[in-house]
Amino acid sequence: MSRRIGLLFLTVAALLLSACGKESSWEEEEIVEESNRIITDDVKVNWELEKNQASGKSDLIRISVTNKGEPMDDFEVNHEKLLHLIVVSKDLSYFNHIHPEYKGDGVFEIENEFPAGGEYRMIADFKPTNGHSISKMDWVTVEGEAAQGVAVKVDDRLEKKVDGMNVVLSVEPGLETGKEVTLKFTVSEGDGKEPVTDLEPYLGSIGHVVVLSEDGERYLHVHALEEQGSGPEALFETEFPQSGVYKVWGQFQRDGEVVTVPYVVEVP
Incomplete structure (x- = not known):
């Protein structure tokens, strides 16, 4: 019995020594390139409002889109537009669906005449190249006197x-x-x-x-x-x-x- 155990020990030791003489298996693995797919959480949108000084009635809406802090400059046409902007008042009484003009370097601009001052929900829908469709939204405050809020009432008949x-x-x-x-x-x-x-x-x-x-x-x-x-x-x-x-x-x-x-x- 002791002879067999000794032979088994020698066999295992030989295998271990042989393995040590080979190159590391890490170097034999295939190198996988990091994906360039755009991640939604890396995409940020900055909103700016600038009053039209000539008329005083409309505001210039400027939307700046970045990916990992850098301007996103490659968008795909999605439902016939590069970016869809939804503007809704806080009481949901005002709604506008508009399409800003692309100015380059991730910047879109459009003028909009708000009915009153106050908070508005801004929603931007767009599809970056090499990415999925993205929706980003935020509350933006418009200067001026706010209108009396309208209660949201459920419709009895649709x-x-x-x-x-x-x-x-x-x-x-x-x-x-x-x-x-x-x-x-x-x-x-x-x-x-x-x-x-x-x-x-x-x-x-x-x-x-x-x-x-x-x-x-x-x-x-x-x-x-x-x-x-x-x-x-x-x-x-x-x-x-x-x-x-x-x-x-x-x-x-x-x-x-x-x-x-x-x-x-x-x-x-």
Whole structure:
């Protein structure tokens, strides 16, 4: 028995000595290049407002986008624009969806006439090259006298009439949190509610929908279903992250004009 143990010991020792004579396995591993993929947390947005001295009515909005502290200068066209800017008043009564001009070195600019002073939610949607779509938002204070706030009231009926069109919103299978739902807008016109079938593409799809929670803290990026026609129905998919009150703005284009239809819903 002792002879066998001795042979086993000698065999193991020989193997260990042989292994020591070889090059380290670390040097044999394949070198993997670090990804250049842009990380959302590395992207920052700075907001500046500058009053138009000539008119005194509008403000120049300047948006500076950086990645790891350096100007981000490479963007992809997303829904026909490099950057979408959503401007909403604190009481959600004012809404504007605009598209700033790119000035280079990560800077976008546009003028906007605010209805009053006070706090506004600024939301920038953009897609950097070599990155996913990004939404960045912040509260920005506009100089001037603030208007009397308007209470956010949940709609009893989700049917609105705007610019001669009747637009009915329904949610399928129903309003609830944490599950994908379909927002269906049905568009008609006239007292007879004739179906509208001549909606025009807006930003590359049948329409555009923005959803914001009552406190302005939860913004939903809503996608239209692909390969839709020109009405009377327009379908969008989203998911409400928490229960609460939300405002929904549906935007549709007809005869070259964009119509914005607002609703307020409560998600149980």
